[in-house]
Amino acid sequence: MKITFVCTGNTCRSSMAEALAKKWLESNTPGFAGIEIASAGLSAWPGSPASFQAVEVMAMAGLDLTNHKSRQFSRETAGQSDIILTMTAGHKSAVLQQCPEAVGRVFTLSEFAGENSRDIADPFGQGVPVYEKCAREIRELVEMVLHKILQRQVDAAMSPIKIAIGCDHGGFRLKEEIKKMLQDKNYNFQDFGTFSEDAVDYPDIALEVARAVRDGEFDRGILICGTGIGIGIAANKLAGIRAALCHDTFSARASREHNNANILTMGERVIGPGLASDIVKVWLETDFAGGRHQRRVQKIGDIEQGEGGRNTL
Numbered sequence: 001m002k003i004t005f006v007c008t009g010n011t012c013r014s015s016m017a018e019a020l021a022k023k024w025l026e027s028n029t030p031g032f033a034g035i036e037i038a039s040a041g042l043s044a045w046p047g048s049p050a051s052f053q054a055v056e057v058m059a060m061a062g063l064d065l066t067n068h069k070s071r072q073f074s075r076e077t078a079g080q081s082d083i084i085l086t087m088t089a090g091h092k093s094a095v096l097q098q099c100p101e102a103v104g105r106v107f108t109l110s111e112f113a114g115e116n117s118r119d120i121a122d123p124f125g126q127g128v129p130v131y132e133k134c135a136r137e138i139r140e141l142v143e144m145v146l147h148k149i150l151q152r153q154v155d156a157a158m159s160p161i162k163i164a165i166g167c168d169h170g171g172f173r174l175k176e177e178i179k180k181m182l183q184d185k186n187y188n189f190q191d192f193g194t195f196s197e198d199a200v201d202y203p204d205i206a207l208e209v210a211r212a213v214r215d216g217e218f219d220r221g222i223l224i225c226g227t228g229i230g231i232g233i234a235a236n237k238l239a240g241i242r243a244a245l246c247h248d249t250f251s252a253r254a255s256r257e258h259n260n261a262n263i264l265t266m267g268e269r270v271i272g273p274g275l276a277s278d279i280v281k282v283w284l285e286t287d288f289a290g291g292r293h294q295r296r297v298q299k300i301g302d303i304e305q306g307e308g309g310r311n312t313l
Contacts, residue, residue, distance in 0.1 A: 010041030171224030206234035
């Protein structure tokens with residue numbers, strides 16, 4: 001997992017956040033627990049040093065910022081980051097305007113920490129005491145964020161999600177790319193085919209995966225065809241299956257939070273492997289919100305029961 005802190009120039013706030021996060025991880029998690037930390041600035045002058053006040057304040061905390069070189073935030077930065085944490089709501093909006101595909105991965109630092117969304121004021125050009133106050137605020141939020149992320153990793157290890165994945169010939173290549181990502185993330189999955197680009201009928205694959213999810217053998221399913229449409233229609237013929245077609249991370253998150261979707265469908269001929277991997281990660285990491293949404297999902301189940309016949313598949 002890669003976390004990138006973002007501010008304006010990458011010489012004050014985000015550089016201090018990067019240093020503080022690395023120190024906390026080094027002190028509390030051997031080997032950083034697979035977490036990579038970076039920082040960047042939306043208007044950075046690449047290669048600029050950290051401000052002397054930031055260097056002085058970090059030295060007080062036993063950290064060395066003298067070798068820091070500012071980095072410019074870019075779409076490439078966004079694509080390589082699993083979580084992007086900005087110092088202000090304005091930064092968050094700017095990131096999403098530049099990289100709309102990063103929806104679901106961009107948060108203000110305070111928002112992700114669960115402290116509502118309050119801005120971290122820019123100390124640039126002010127004295128060391130202002131930088132000290134800023135650093136204390138960042139340190140508190142960074143530690144909350146890292147605690148939260150590590151707890152998620154523990155929860156995932158304790159209750160691993162079992163995933164059924166399948167495709168027709170039109171989705172074979174994308175399925176193979178998604179499998180690599182699942183392996184890298186240590187997800188427990190089973191491939192239901194197809195296993196080549198030879199033509200097959202998507203309803204056959206959809207039925208196998210949907211049955212496995214419906215019967216509780218797997219927690220969730222991923223189905224891929226050329227568009228994601230046909231294979232999703234077929235899967236949704238089974239009562240208890242809520243297959244959602246998602247070609248952006250916002251829809252992926254909403255399908256889990258609001259609809260408790262248990263199968264994700266995608267189209268190889270619609271999106272590329274990079275975006276597809278982001279969608280899968282967001283979809284697998286998002287929990288059902290329950291509450292008012294539970295009532296609505298239950299009504300879907302009531303409709304299925306009233307229609308009759310579909311439970312016999």
